Amino acid sequence: MVYKIEIKHQIAIFTIDRPEMRNAINNEVMEGLESFLDQIEHDKEVAFAVITGTGNKAFCSGGDLSEFHSFMTAQEALPMLSRMTGLLYRIATLPMPVIALLNGTAVGGGCEIATACDYRVVSSTARAGFIQGTLNITSGWGGSTLLLEKMGRQDVFMRFLSEAKIYNAQELELIGWATHIYEGDIQDGLQHFLADMKHIHPSVHRAYKKVAIRSYEITDLKSRMMEEAEQCAILWESEAHHQAVASFLSKKNR
Numbered sequence: 001m002v003y004k005i006e007i008k009h010q011i012a013i014f015t016i017d018r019p020e021m022r023n024a025i026n027n028e029v030m031e032g033l034e035s036f037l038d039q040i041e042h043d044k045e046v047a048f049a050v051i052t053g054t055g056n057k058a059f060c061s062g063g064d065l066s067e068f069h070s071f072m073t074a075q076e077a078l079p080m081l082s083r084m085t086g087l088l089y090r091i092a093t094l095p096m097p098v099i100a101l102l103n104g105t106a107v108g109g110g111c112e113i114a115t116a117c118d119y120r121v122v123s124s125t126a127r128a129g130f131i132q133g134t135l136n137i138t139s140g141w142g143g144s145t146l147l148l149e150k151m152g153r154q155d156v157f158m159r160f161l162s163e164a165k166i167y168n169a170q171e172l173e174l175i176g177w178a179t180h181i182y183e184g185d186i187q188d189g190l191q192h193f194l195a196d197m198k199h200i201h202p203s204v205h206r207a208y209k210k211v212a213i214r215s216y217e218i219t220d221l222k223s224r225m226m227e228e229a230e231q232c233a234i235l236w237e238s239e240a241h242h243q244a245v246a247s248f249l250s251k252k253n254r
């Protein structure tokens, strides 16, 4: 099993469990995420949902390049990109608040997943970045659409995307991407973040969540995220992208 699902004390936790692969997303993790969302979407008992990763090195390193490098054309890449885009839209529109608990680094699609969540609770040693540009692609799971939709300053977040750099926790807090930075133990970090919210009835959190996402349907956010996936698919088939992935994988196989 490459993921864990736990529902305890009204908190539903999805943990990507591939620490040796820096919690990269493959088809099996996608299936897990689908079943997690199916389980909690209509469960009124769940007050908060949490997405995290095993270990302290990575929250998620994005798409599993060793699996997805076999996609050579836009047509081959698009089903995977659209499937993840659909999942990120579901995460963003869950009826309860969703917390990305960044136990470690989030890059590429990992950064997109964290952006889809309502809050990013980040270890002081974690880092994050939309590094897709270094692979000659854009984000392809709807993550930059979500980033620019949710976050304040367009100039700051266009730069975050375009530099394709990894920011440290302090920088992530400064630009407003990280909601809360914790030191030390991950569970203590989560509990500390939730401490001032937990005594409020879950129906109140759900009502605020509704307010937060009410414009998504009117502005057809899902279609806009899908357009991002299509744009990424076009870049996916470029020679520069295939070369960048081959270079990453050749380091792995050395």
Ligand SMILES: CC[C@@H](C(=O)O)C(=O)SCCNC(=O)CCNC(=O)[C@H](O)C(C)(C)COP(=O)(O)OP(=O)(O)OC[C@H]1O[C@@H](n2cnc3c(N)ncnc32)[C@H](O)[C@@H]1OP(=O)(O)O
Binding pocket: 020, 021, 022, 024, 057, 058, 060, 061, 062, 063, 064, 065, 066, 067, 068, 105, 107, 108, 109, 110, 112, 131, 132, 135, 138, 139, 140, 141, 232, 248, 251, 252, 253
């Ligand atoms: C596909 C969709 C697209 C999107 O829409 O956004 C993407 O997500 S593109 C993918 C973008 N992700 C990357 O390019 C990440 C690449 N990984 C890294 O930069 C680093 O691994 C790290 C996340 C910064 C962690 O560095 P470090 O702690 O030094 O670990 P290693 O680099 O030694 O990795 C350990 C191990 O894991 C393998 N690995 C890591 N990430 C991936 C990945 N995304 N896909 C496949 N494999 C990955 C890495 O190759 C190492 O393997 P071994 O050498 O066999 O131990």
